[in-house]
Amino acid sequence: MTLLLGVALAACSSSENSNQAAGKAAKTTPKPVLGEFGVDLTGMDSKVAPGDDFFDYVNGRWVKDTQIPADRSSYNSFSVLGEQALKDTRAIIEDAAAKGEKTGNAARIGDYYSAYMDEAGIEAKGIAPLKAPLAAIEAIKDKGMLAQALGRSLRTDVDLLNATNYTTSNLFGLWISVNLLKPDQTIPYLVQGGLGMPDRDFYLEGGRMETLRSQYLAYIAQLFELAGVADGEAKAIRILSLETAIAHVHASQLDTNDVQKGANEWAQTEFAKRAPGLDWTRFFDAASLNVQTQFIVWQPAAISGIADLVGKEELQTWKDWLAFHTLDNAAPYLPKTFADAHFAFHGTALSGTPEQRERWKRGVDEVNHALGDAVGKLYVAQHFSPRTKARAEAMVSRIISAFGKRIDALSWMSAPTKARAKAKLAGLKVGIGYPEHWRDYSGLDVRRDDALGNAQRASLFDYQRNLGKLGQPVDRDAWFMLPQEVNALNVPLENRLIFPAAILQPPFFDANADDAVNYGAIGAVIGHEISHSFDNTGALFDETGKLDNWWGKDDLAHFEAAGAALAAQFDSYKPFPDLAVNGKLTLGENIADVAGLATAYDAYHLAYPEAGAALDGYTPDQRLFMGWAQAWRSKMREPALRNLLLTNVHAPGQYRALTVRNLDPWYAAFAVKPEQKLYLAPAERVKVW
Structure with missing residues (x-):
């Protein structure tokens, strides 16, 4: 749901005559x-x-x-x-930026915003902030090193709000929360990922999706070209083919939103047998999850299928895939040509949005x-x-x-x-x-001249904060919203x-x-x-x-019969001749x-x-x-x-x-x-x- 308020309110009156008056x-x-x-x-x-x-x-x-x-x-x-x-938060943030304080949260807020708004500084750096990560990907020599790289990428993706209804371009997504089978424990939830477009249907269906796949292919090649990487078009073809294979093993939206199908607890020792193809020991070690003994695997067939693809697909294809998603994830913090290309696909092509939002809003x-x-x-x-x-x-x-x-x-x-x-x-x-309790950001390193680095460090900081919940009593006062x-x-x-x-x-x-x-x-x-x-x-x-x-x-x-009737009611609503609301x-x-x-x-x-x-x-x-x-x-x-x-x-x-x-x-x-x-x-x- 979604709503709002901004004025100081009078005490609530529930007397019988207030409405008549x-x-x-x-x-x-x-x-x-x-x-x-x-x-x-x-x-x-x-x-x-x-x-x-x-x-x-x-x-x-x-x-x-x-x-x-x-x-x-x-x-x-x-x-x-x-x-x-x-607008209200802009005033708060820009006030912090203007004060230029040296320590505390006000300094972190101001420096983070100032770094992102420093377009001239970002342009001057160009692609330099990504040279080391891209070189590390190019240096991958075998599937064991690949597993480590994939595990490190997991650290940039923790979605605490919704384990079942989000997509991630990382190989897997991670959600750390209460164990739905044992509510006195906190556990990591592993969910399907690997796609650069919103859902498997974008890779498998015809009509509009065919056009989007062509646009996605062009976007992948464009990012490689902007980064000065050779053979972008050939790499794009391999990446799209790999993601299409991943889409084939993905669970559907209906299955993904079925809690009972998602309630699968796996021991870490079972992954190698249940999902062969990926070196899970090196993967979990790189993700700082090596001491975690139990996981909830939300879409087990998809996790197994993706792991199998890690084992079967060519190493170079996976390296190309990692390089592209490194560029794609970083594009909003890179020079304007990258940010504009990112929006042209993710904003305009996918959603039909004509113009990118003003930079201050972003x-x-x-x-x-x-x-x-x-x-x-x-x-x-x-x-x-x-x-x-x-x-x-x-x-x-x-x-x-x-x-x-x-x-x-x-x-x-x-x-x-x-x-x-x-x-x-x-x-x-x-x-x-x-x-009731505000988060402590004292360990977060924010620099006034490093937009991309700030985003990367903030992501890792949040990942480590969530890892800290494992093995601790469940905090039932924690918020998942701002x-x-x-x-x-x-x-x-x-x-x-x-x-x-x-x-x-x-x-x-x-x-x-x-x-x-x-x-x-x-x-x-x-x-x-x-x-x-x-x-x-x-x-x-x-x-x-x-x-x-x-x-x-x-x-x-x-209860289920009433639900079925309501689903049928919503199935009858058709915004387009070829597409209806999905009642289920x-x-x-x-x-x-x-x-x-x-x-x-x-x-x-x-x-x-x-x-x-x-x-x-x-x-x-x-x-x-x-x-x-x-x-x-x-x-x-x-x-x-x-x-x-x-x-x-x-x-x-x-x-x-x-x-x-x-x-x-x-x-x-x-x-x-x-x-x-x-x-x-x-x-x-x-x-x-």
């Missing part, structure tokens, strides 16, 4: 950011009937009038909030990536008030309570399964705003939710807006994240975070949307049991559902939308807005009739939780 209060209190009560009525298309297309009804005029910025592949409510967060992202907690601590001090935190915590508490009442009311769930569900809900831990990040997170392995500070701003939360709108937006987002603990993946984990079946047989069958791939997010919106609706009516007054002719229920649809305003360029449909667990925003079809109160609120396009008969409305 909203019209009068609006005359004496500050106006909301959007419209008179929190909904941008000018963005609506009143010519569209709510029952025919609720997304267009709420957002149609906005979609028609809004242009996607040239430096973006998509634009939505989250983009607007992200831009504000970017610089802010780089600093956040390397020193995010240091920036976040300053961001919280300037942009997140204790009153905001208190109001968010109160809202979360109400919505958790409403979810508990929904569990109690389930007619199909047995008492033992309900008891386990309630235990999981009771144990849910919620972090609001910022972590306070200035416009997002939210459910951590099923720890039965925990995280809502960063930047998530509480309009259009998702506005202290001056009508609470019905707030509940439809931020309330539904909070409900969404709570519901992730009980979606098709979260429901597999018990109250301790362990992968454990706590369901009664009949209860699980009913997006099922977890769609379950969380249905349950989250329904729970937010319940929580609103628990807070405001009286009917409430109409505002500008819209009832509280109408405003709540409009707040939901407004949150999903979005436009995407065709290439980006096609990529999302293939690889992302989230459905496009215009279809997430249609979640309302499954809630009975929406039909009453907008007098939706059977002859209208979105109408579902009561028996066809999916009830999940």
Whole structure:
């Protein structure tokens, strides 16, 4: 999920009469950011009937009038909030850079940013910073040395947020977190990698993918040419052939997102037998994992298949592959010709983005990536008030309570399964705003004249920090997001939710807006994240975070049948004649949307049991559902939308807005009739939780 906030907020009022007084209060209190009560009525298309297309009804005029910025592949409510967060953090970072302090986090922030922004210095160095790494690759003489090089590359890829839904150009990706089989331990997760394009389909499918493969081939050759490496075109052909072979052994997106298929614990001593072809001893030694005895192998067939290719493919092809990805990963920190070539493929060809973002925006992202907690601590001090935190915590508490009442009311769930569900809900831990403990960056070497070196050292520093978790008690207070990040997170392995500070701003939360709108937006987002603990993946984990079946047989069958119905509903949404939403791939997010919106609706009516007054002719229920649809305003360029449909667990925003079809109160609120396009008969409305 994703959201935002920026103003100091008044204490939350949940008294019964506050909603009825909203019209009068609006005359004496500050106006909301959007419209008179929190909904941008000018963005609506009143010519569209709510029952025919609720997304267009709420957002149609906005979609028609809004242009996607040239430096973006998509634009939505989250983009607007992200831009504000970017400006806020820019001010913090540039202030640190201007002060030029010699020690401490302010010095690290300022020096990191200054090095990245020093384009003249980067141009002057040229390709020199990569001469040693490229020479080391060229010096590889056998497959044992290759295994060492591949192990060292693993140290640049630790993704703590999501083990199952990201791609890496390194041979494998690494994720270090709680053991889903033994939640009192921390363990490394090894996942498939090796591809320079987003997914295996980009290598194996026809149509648009054939064009992209040609562009990728040209890009590989171009980087070699820019680096002064001979025979770039021949190397490119070999690299693409190797990555195509890797793609053939990769797991699909559906299998990758199946937690039960990913729960494979291997001892280090088993790798040589289960995945021959790679010298695992030298690989793990180079990755500083030689003392680690156990691993979770997420896609075992892919890990075995890739290892086999290491053994079978020519050494020179692997050396070419390593050299290209060394250039590709470094390109954003090299002279402009490299950075522009990198964007032309990764930005324009893959996603359809016409223009690269301004350098300061990229610089802010780089600093956040390397020193995010240091920036976040300053961001919280300037942009997140204790009153905001208190109001968010109160809202979360109400919505958790409403979810508990929904569990109690389930007619199909047995008492033992309900008891386990309630235990999981009771144990849910919620972090609001910022972590309890900030990261220590005192060991990170940052230099004001070394952009590429800073990025490399920051990556290794983070890798070593994560390795330090192994063998230690699980830290259940650690955050996987930054306070200035416009997002939210459910951590099923720890039965925990995280809502960063930047998530509480309009259009998702506005202290001056009508609470019905707030509940439809931020309330539904909070409900969404709570519901992730009980979606098709979260429901597999018990109250301790362990992968454990706590369901009664009949209860699980009913839940899975509801999920299948929801998947079929989303399968019917087709943005293009040849490509539809993948209902199974997006099922977890769609379950969380249905349950989250329904729970937010319940929580609103628990807070405001009286009917409430109409505002500008819209009832509280109408405003709540409009707040939901407004949150999903979005436009995407065709290439980006096609990529999302293939690889992302989230459905496009215009279809997430249609979640309302499954809630009975929406039909009453907008007098939706059977002859209208979105109408579902009561028996066809999916009830999940």
